[in-house]
Amino acid sequence: MTTTELHTVGDFAAASLGAVRVLEKNGIDYCCGGRRTLEEVCAEQGLDASEVRKQLEQAITAEPSPQRDWATASLRELISHIVSTHHEYLKLELPRLKQRLQKVLNAHGDKDPETLQALSRVFLGLWQELDQHMHKEEMILFPAIDRCEQASRNGAPLPPSPFGSIANPIAVMEREHDSAGQALHQMKELTGGYTLPEYACATYRALNDGLQELEADLHLHIHLENNILFPRVIEMEKARR
Numbered sequence: 669m670t671t672t673e674l675h676t677v678g679d680f681a682a683a684s685l686g687a688v689r690v691l692e693k694n695g696i697d698y699c700c701g702g703r704r705t706l707e708e709v710c711a712e713q714g715l716d717a718s719e720v721r722k723q724l725e726q727a728i729t730a731e732p733s734p735q736r737d738w739a740t741a742s743l744r745e746l747i748s749h750i751v752s753t754h755h756e757y758l759k760l761e762l763p764r765l766k767q768r769l770q771k772v773l774n775a776h777g778d779k780d781p782e783t784l785q786a787l788s789r790v791f792l793g794l795w796q797e798l799d800q801h802m803h804k805e806e807m808i809l810f811p812a813i814d815r816c817e818q819a820s821r822n823g824a825p826l827p828p829s830p831f832g833s834i835a836n837p838i839a840v841m842e843r844e845h846d847s848a849g850q851a852l853h854q855m856k857e858l859t860g861g862y863t864l865p866e867y868a869c870a871t872y873r874a875l876n877d878g879l880q881e882l883e884a885d886l887h888l889h890i891h892l893e894n895n896i897l898f899p900r901v902i903e904m905e906k907a908r909r
């Protein structure tokens with residue numbers, strides 16, 4: 669792949685994990701904002717687009733396609749990766765983060781009550797949203813995608829669906845991704861970019877590390893769905909209609 673074919677931020681992120689790191693280092697949103705061009709995002713954030721493009725090209729050349737090539741793998745395989753890697757991570761980590769947050773609130777809630785309570789509110793809201801979101805993906809959308817892919821493989825007509833075009837539930841999932849992206853952004857702002865206060869104890873540090881890991885994992889997760897899975901499903905549906 670030549671990097672001149674890459675235009676959107678999502679294209680770059682899909683090209684290599686090295687590119688994902690460059691985007692993160694420059695504070696560029698590649699998951700919910702993945703459909704915007706690199707030039708557009710750089711102009712808005714006051715970044716030198718040619719310099720960022722150079723860094724991205726170097727990262728992609730140094731590490732060509734280190735990930736499974738999700739642009740060509742079956743959708744079933746991609747979905748199974750998303751569920752076993754990212755959904756499982758959330759199901760395991762969110763309760764642990766909640767416990768740490770509760771401990772920090774108990775120990776330090778009096779020192780900075782406004783920030784910690786706001787952080788707790790945003791975190792709990794995000795958890796609840798993600799819980800329902802993953803449930804909808806696993807129980808409704810992903811099985812529907814699987815049925816479409818199997819029909820498409822067998823040259824059979826697409827199975828009837830209760831929600832009309834598959835683009836409809838996808839649009840709902842994308843809106844929910846935007847909302848999760850906003851919650852991550854709010855948590856980062858509330859913590860001053862995850863800066864630890866002087867009084868931070870070991871649990872506070874573990875909470876901070878865990879929230880940063882959550883952000884990185886959720887960005888990759890949303891990127892795989894918004895920039896790779898969903899566009900492929902929409903293309904597949906169009907090709908069969």
Ligand SMILES: [Fe+2]
Nearest residue numbers: 750802805893
């Ligand atoms: Fe998901």
Ligand SMILES: [Fe+2]
Nearest residue numbers: 805841845893
């Ligand atoms: Fe999702």
